Amino acid sequence: MVRATARRVRDLRRRQAADRRFGIHLLASVTVAACAAIPFGLLLVLVEGHWQPLRRLDAGAARELNETALEHPAWTDTLRFLSDYVWDPLTLRTIVALLTVWLLFRRAWRLAAWSAVTATAGGLIGLLVKTVVERARPSLEDPVAHAPGFSFPSGHAMTATTSFAILLLVLLPMVPRALRTPCWCVAVVSVLGVGFTRIALGVHWFSDVVGGWLLGLAVVALTTWAFEAWRTDAGRGPTGLTEGLEPELTEAHPEPGPSGRKREDGSVREG
Numbered sequence: 001m002v003r004a005t006a007r008r009v010r011d012l013r014r015r016q017a018a019d020r021r022f023g024i025h026l027l028a029s030v031t032v033a034a035c036a037a038i039p040f041g042l043l044l045v046l047v048e049g050h051w052q053p054l055r056r057l058d059a060g061a062a063r064e065l066n067e068t069a070l071e072h073p074a075w076t077d078t079l080r081f082l083s084d085y086v087w088d089p090l091t092l093r094t095i096v097a098l099l100t101v102w103l104l105f106r107r108a109w110r111l112a113a114w115s116a117v118t119a120t121a122g123g124l125i126g127l128l129v130k131t132v133v134e135r136a137r138p139s140l141e142d143p144v145a146h147a148p149g150f151s152f153p154s155g156h157a158m159t160a161t162t163s164f165a166i167l168l169l170v171l172l173p174m175v176p177r178a179l180r181t182p183c184w185c186v187a188v189v190s191v192l193g194v195g196f197t198r199i200a201l202g203v204h205w206f207s208d209v210v211g212g213w214l215l216g217l218a219v220v221a222l223t224t225w226a227f228e229a230w231r232t233d234a235g236r237g238p239t240g241l242t243e244g245l246e247p248e249l250t251e252a253h254p255e256p257g258p259s260g261r262k263r264e265d266g267s268v269r270e271g
Helices: 002-048 052-071 073-086 089-105 109-133 155-174 177-200 206-233
Strands: none
Touching: 002 109, 002 206, 052 073, 052 177, 052 206, 073 177, 089 109, 089 155, 109 155, 109 206, 155 177, 155 206, 177 206
16 A cells, blocks of 8 residues: 555656646747747748848848849859759658658658648648738849749748758657757758858748748747647647657657557556
């Protein structure tokens, strides 16, 4: 009886500690989403209101980078290759789609759903905002590249933000700890590089790119919050960004059973 009581007390304390950690993690996720959504909303207001300081910043960056592109054609060809092939939205979405199929094969159903929903929501929300804002792309005297459609927010920048976030948060558990920091660096450099190529090629304003980054970050933060809420319902604790969304992905059975309990060998015990 005494041992059972002590065990219940330990379990209660463990659950309370997990709840506190989860609350902190959820608060952090909501804060990140708000920190991205609020600046995006402010930026949208400034773009729609034709705020002169922002217009001068956009025009100045477009003009100077266009002059540099005209003076260095080899550099421009490199930027065009990166933008049109390596970091093209179709390329990144294909990679995310293949990752989602692999997650289905691994029977990580909910993580696959998170990946698909995040990528799809990012694309649809970006397209919706473009249609509503209807901002024209830069019009330069001697352009080095052309792009169809409206300008705000940058679809390339938003797709890069959501895609690299998906790749990192899904695959980090499979990456040795010593290589996780380089993976984060590659992702950050790629997202920043996508934005730079779009401005340098003269197909987006600087504010378009910033808007794409912020909106993509908001989408990822909100879908991640939903996934973390599921982990709690399934009896699993929250994870840090350095561990990925589902560290159990390295196990033979990444998904918990109905009760969320596991055997010592890592397999799921139904209950």
